[in-house]
Amino acid sequence: MVSRLLDAFGKGLGGGYDIGCKFKTTLSRSSLGEPARLLAHTSLVGSFHGHAHGRLCQLDHLATYIEGLSLEDLEGCEHAFSKSNALASTVRYSGMFHHRQTIANYFEHNDEYDVYANLCVCTFALCIVLTHLYSHVPP
Numbered sequence: 001m002v003s004r005l006l007d008a009f010g011k012g013l014g015g016g017y018d019i020g021c022k023f024k025t026t027l028s029r030s031s032l033g034e035p036a037r038l039l040a041h042t043s044l045v046g047s048f049h050g051h052a053h054g055r056l057c058q059l060d061h062l063a064t065y066i067e068g069l070s071l072e073d074l075e076g077c078e079h080a081f082s083k084s085n086a087l088a089s090t091v092r093y094s095g096m097f098h099h100r101q102t103i104a105n106y107f108e109h110n111d112e113y114d115v116y117a118n119l120c121v122c123t124f125a126l127c128i129v130l131t132h133l134y135s136h137v138p139p
Contacts (some may be wrong), residue, residue: 006039010115014042014066016074018049042066046074075138080110 003012017023024043027036040123045053045061059065063074091099 001028002041004034006032006035007042011039012042013039016042016044016046016063018046020045021036021053021061024061044074046078047074048075048078083110 002015013055015023020043027033027041027043043061044066045057045065047063051058051062053061061074063069084103084106087102091102094102
């Protein structure tokens, strides 16, 4: 997968992973180590998991300290699964079919109504900020 990402995105790619610091070591020792170094690949640790790592690891890999990530915490999956924990009580005594059906319906609804609506709000807010910033730049 990393090979495909490096081919598709090229130089300066960063990947967030719960154990990004260990993954960096594994990647550097693999056959992809040299291409990853040449393309300046960065292994990152999400903000939630990063605080369990050592101080030096945090300085090198924690999303909080990486310029250009802004407020991104690299924990999208953590947020999704945390929200889905509310399903546990509703499917506790259901059979396997209804477990899967409920989970599939939940994530389908989440994709359709929550995620895209939030993306629209974020995109709109970003447009307003950029319009304001560029309105002060002389032509």
